[in-house]
Amino acid sequence: xxxxDLGRKIRNAIGKLxxxxxxxxxxxxxxxxxxxxxxxxxxxxxxxxxQLKDNVKKAINFEEIVGGANKRRYIQKTVFNELLKLVDPGxxxxxxxxGRRNVFMFVGxxxxxxxxxxxxxxxxxxRKGWKTCLICADTFRAGAFDQLKQNATKARIPFYxxxxxxxxxxxxxxxxxxxxxxxxxxxxxxxxGRHKQEASLFEEMLQVSNAVTPDNVVFVMDASIGQxxxxxxxxxxxxxxxxxxxxxxxxxxxxxxxxxxxxxxxxSPVIFIGTGEHIDDFEIFKPKSFVQKLLGMGDIxxxxxx
Amino acid sequence: WFSMIKGLVGEKKLxxxxxxxxxxxxxxxxxxxxxxxxxxxKICQSVVSKLEGKVVNNFSRVAQEVKTAVRESLVQLxxxxxxxxxxxxxxxxxxxxxxxxxxxxxxxxxxxxxNLAKITFWLTENKxxVLIAAGDTFRAGAVEQLRTxxxxxxxxxxxxxxxxxQGYGKDPAGLAAAAIKKAAEQDFDVVLVDTxxxxxxNEPLMRELAKLIRVNEPDLVLFVGEALVGNEAVDQLVKFNxxxxxxxxxxxxxxxxxxxxxxxxxxxxxxxxxxxxxTYITGQPIVxxxxxxxxxxxxxxxxxxxxxxxxx
Ligand SMILES: Nc1nc2c(ncn2[C@@H]2O[C@H](COP(=O)(O)OP(=O)(O)OP(=O)(O)O)[C@@H](O)[C@H]2O)c(=O)[nH]1
Ligand SMILES: Nc1nc2c(ncn2[C@@H]2O[C@H](COP(=O)(O)OP(=O)(O)OP(=O)(O)O)[C@@H](O)[C@H]2O)c(=O)[nH]1
Ligand SMILES: [Mg+2]
Ligand SMILES: [Mg+2]
Numbered sequence: 341x342x343x344x345d346l347g348r349k350i351r352n353a354i355g356k357l358x359x360x361x362x363x364x365x366x367x368x369x370x371x372x373x374x375x376x377x378x379x380x381x382x383x384x385x386x387x388x389x390x391q392l393k394d395n396v397k398k399a400i401n402f403e404e405i406v407g408g409a410n411k412r413r414y415i416q417k418t419v420f421n422e423l424l425k426l427v428d429p430g431x432x433x434x435x436x437x438x439g440r441r442n443v444f445m446f447v448g449x450x451x452x453x454x455x456x457x458x459x460x461x462x463x464x465x466x467r468k469g470w471k472t473c474l475i476c477a478d479t480f481r482a483g484a485f486d487q488l489k490q491n492a493t494k495a496r497i498p499f500y501x502x503x504x505x506x507x508x509x510x511x512x513x514x515x516x517x518x519x520x521x522x523x524x525x526x527x528x529x530x531x532x533g534r535h536k537q538e539a540s541l542f543e544e545m546l547q548v549s550n551a552v553t554p555d556n557v558v559f560v561m562d563a564s565i566g567q568x569x570x571x572x573x574x575x576x577x578x579x580x581x582x583x584x585x586x587x588x589x590x591x592x593x594x595x596x597x598x599x600x601x602x603x604x605x606x607x608s609p610v611i612f613i614g615t616g617e618h619i620d621d622f623e624i625f626k627p628k629s630f631v632q633k634l635l636g637m638g639d640i641x642x643x644x645x646x
Numbered sequence: 647w648f649s650m651i652k653g654l655v656g657e658k659k660l661x662x663x664x665x666x667x668x669x670x671x672x673x674x675x676x677x678x679x680x681x682x683x684x685x686x687x688k689i690c691q692s693v694v695s696k697l698e699g700k701v702v703n704n705f706s707r708v709a710q711e712v713k714t715a716v717r718e719s720l721v722q723l724x725x726x727x728x729x730x731x732x733x734x735x736x737x738x739x740x741x742x743x744x745x746x747x748x749x750x751x752x753x754x755x756x757x758x759x760x761n762l763a764k765i766t767f768w769l770t771e772n773k774x775x776v777l778i779a780a781g782d783t784f785r786a787g788a789v790e791q792l793r794t795x796x797x798x799x800x801x802x803x804x805x806x807x808x809x810x811x812q813g814y815g816k817d818p819a820g821l822a823a824a825a826i827k828k829a830a831e832q833d834f835d836v837v838l839v840d841t842x843x844x845x846x847x848n849e850p851l852m853r854e855l856a857k858l859i860r861v862n863e864p865d866l867v868l869f870v871g872e873a874l875v876g877n878e879a880v881d882q883l884v885k886f887n888x889x890x891x892x893x894x895x896x897x898x899x900x901x902x903x904x905x906x907x908x909x910x911x912x913x914x915x916x917x918x919x920x921x922x923x924x925t926y927i928t929g930q931p932i933v934x935x936x937x938x939x940x941x942x943x944x945x946x947x948x949x950x951x952x953x954x955x956x957x958x
Contacts, residue, residue: 381683383876386674449874450910450939451755480939482763482794487787494786535913562755566876567680568914589754592845593885594878617754617785 346595349378350423354416363411372396375419382597384426385570388604392422426600428627429607434556434583436470441520443527443552447545447576448560450533453588455484457560457614458530459491460622461586464612465526466497472526475515476501477508477548480532488530495619498524508532508544513551529554536575549580558584559606561599564592573602582606588614591621657703660711665694668712679956681919682877685926689719717953723922724949726931730905733772735865736835745777745829747837747862749822750907751855752870753882754843757909757936759788761870762838763795765907765934767941770799770806774835779825780811781818781858782842789813792840799941808834818842819858826862839864846885855886856893859901868933869903871924872910879923887928903928908947909936916955921947 353374357363372393379389399418436442444461446454458474466472474492476499478484485501492499500515512529519527529552534541549557559582561569576582585606587599590613603610610625658664669690676686693715702708732746739746748765750758759782766776778796782788789811796809810825822839829837841858844851859867869886871879887902894900906924914920921932932947 377683380677381877383878386678449913451757451872453755481791482760482798483787483789483791485787486790487785490786535910537912537915562874564753564875564878564882566682566874566878566917566920567678568874568917571915572913589845591848592753592878593847593881594876598876 346378346382346597350375350419353378354419357412357415363415368397368400368415371415372419379597382595383564383566383569383599384597385567385601385604387570388426388601392426395422424627425604427603427610429603429609431607431609433609433611436465436526436555438470438525440525441527442525442556443516443529443554445529445531445549445552445554445557445580446560447531447557447580447582448533449535449562449565449572452533452560452562453586453614454533454560455487455491455530456617457586457588457612457622458528459488459495459497460614460619461558461612462492462497462526462528463495463619464622466495470525471523472497473519473524473528474499475512475519475527475529477512477515477529478532479506479508479511484530484532491619509547509551512548516552536572542575542579545576546579554581556584557582558586558611559602559608560586560588561602563587563589563594563596563599565598567598569598570601570605573605577606577608583608584611585609586612586614587625591615657701658705660697660700660702660708662694662698664708665697665712668709669694672712672716676919676922676956678917679919680873680876680914680917680923681956682880682923682926684877684880685923686919688926689716689723689922692719713957717957720922720953720956721949724925724932724947724952727929728931730866730931730933732769732866732933736769736774739865740835745826745834745837746866747826747839747864748866748868749839749841749859749862749864750868750870751841751886751903752843753845756843756870756872756875757907758782758843758870759791759795759840760939761907761909761934761936761944762840763792763799764936764941764944766795766799766807766838767802768944769836770803775806775808775833776836776838777808777810777825777829777832777834779822779837779839780809781822781825781839783812783814783816783818783821784842788840788842802941808832818854819861822858822862846882846889852885852889853893856889859890860893860895863901867901867904868907869905869924869928870907870909871920873908873914873918873920874910875920875923877923879920880927883924883927903930905930905933907934907936908932911935911937911945912943916958918952918955921952922956 353371357371376389462472476485476488615621673690736746780789780792796807799807891900935945937943
């Protein structure tokens with residue numbers, strides 16, 4: 341599954357270190373190079389990869405660590421900790437509160453999977469007994485309201501939107517108002533796809549955000565994204581208060597490393613991942629068990645500061 | 647002593663060791679510009695083998711030599727080996743008394759339907775009548791999306807566009823066949839077939855696409871890929887071509903991807919590397935570049951500008 345290939349490569353590189361009798365700096369460099377190549381092939385932003393490499397090197401002071409076995413263990417631990425930092429910003433994810441309204445606003449680049457993922461999340465909470473609804477604040481994309489409507493209808497989730505109104509801010513505000521009065525607990529606002537190069541689109545996003553005062557702004561990223569992710573993620577989180585990340589399309593061959601840059605940049609945790617086009621192709625993301633799986637190790641607890 | 651100094655700093659044959667640090671930098675730069683690892687590596691290798699053993703008389707110019715060699719490789723890679731001239735071929739098909747057929751394919755959400763609409767606009771600007779086949783019978787709202795575009799496009803050019811739709815759940819190969827038949831009967835010049843997005847590892851969906859292409863024998867198969875994609879570009883194109891090859895009619899030359907539509911070019915600043923990754927894998931030209939969400943946001947690839955961005 342996710343990043344599995346990367347995990348194998350990293351385990352191999354670290355394993356090689358374990359076999360050699362003496363570890364010198366040259367060997368460490370070789371291992372780090374292999375780890376970094378694997379990360380780059382998985383689309384992790386090149387700056388983050390460099391940072392990881394520097395951090396590991398900085399943390400390891402050869403003179404100070406005594407003994408081969410200890411040294412090895414120490415190096416492993418340092419690499420693991422740095423990897424964990426990549427997927428886990430160390431922030432507690434937002435959790436909705438029962439009995440009151442919780443507004444989620446979905447934002448992201450064009451075609452990243454916002455509309456599909458909105459319904460998945462609504463469905464997820466609905467099955468857990470929450471009173472859940474959807475609002476289509478995308479008045480730009482052709483067929484956007486039909487898409488959300490068809491998805492919501494199929495999942496029996498109440499929805500709000502308009503064929504004639506062209507102002508997304510108005511629709512979003514009206515929808516949230518209506519559903520709040522009706523006592524809905526999870527209110528999810530879908531917005532148009534946008535990119536940082538078009539300022540008017542970002543301005544519109546800010547206005548929608550101001551109108552609905554979301555409890556959680558969710559940044560939706562496609563797993564196949566490459567080096568462009570970092571700049572986009574930064575721009576989104578500088579405009580609105582991004583607090584969560586969802587990585588979609590992890591049913592592909594993509595390793596999702598590019599999307600992980602969004603975690604580092606927005607300092608927001610990945611809360612769910614999308615693994616297909618169907619409504620239940622949706623999983624909770626837990627960074628710690630993810631890294632455990634990634635490294636293919638059961639006894640990781642003693643090795644990593646978690 | 648003069649000759650001694652000359653021996654030290656003067657004429658010298660470039661060795662791999664001399665080149666490595668510079669090549670390493672170059673590779674890093676290509677990756678930063680979003681070229682996938684594999685093509686970045688191949689480009690660097692080709693530059694090493696080109697420059698190794700070359701005699702240079704001014705060592706400080708080695709960096710320049712490397713840059714020039716990389717530029718040459720990139721220009722060569724990105725310059726189409728053959729031209730896809732749709733307007734010419736549409737007229738030729740018309741002379742044969744049949745519509746010209748293009749199939750759009752690619753993974754989910756890359757911009758197939760939107761760029762199909764832009765290309766429709768471009769064709770209608772060139773006085774052609776276009777029949778759009780709503781071949782995405784799976785994704786919610788896909789049919790309504792094209793219906794909306796058809797309405798807008800007809801507002802811009804009266805009666806230039808017709809949508810052939812059969813709702814959801816239908817077999818796209820049969821739908822496309824019906825659309826082509828209708829186009830021939832009603833004198834449409836071009837048929838553009840939209841398809842559902844699919845992941846390259848999804849075997850049933852890839853088989854379905856291959857069937858659509860096998861049965862309908864389109865004039866052009868366009869792969870739509872977004873400029874945002876990283877290393878995954880390589881796997882997508884390899885596997886789309888593989889699927890088309892594996893499910894071709896026995897004994898017939900398989901129809902592979904003929905060209906690329908590179909979308910969302912407006913979202914990536916100077917990280918234009920996906921153009922390199924996609925042409926590297928297919929050897930096929932980038933026929934259109936999508937650079938925005940309106941009908942006029944369609945361009946040709948400017949090889950010079952792309953190479954400039956890559957090397958900056
Ligand atoms: N295979 C796969 N496809 C997905 C996943 N999530 C979304 N998609 C598909 O990706 C495409 C785009 O999804 P949308 O939900 O329309 O994306 P969006 O972000 O709302 O797009 P815009 O509103 O145009 O910006 C659709 O074909 C979805 O079915 C996923 O996890 N796996
Ligand atoms: N910025 C920008 N956005 C684009 C471009 N081309 C398409 N889009 C947007 O990308 C999103 C997805 O486009 P679609 O045409 O629905 O993509 P698709 O490949 O047909 O998606 P599926 O059919 O769901 O697989 C929409 O929001 C489009 O407006 C482009 O060149 N630039
Ligand atoms: Mg949407
Ligand atoms: Mg489509």
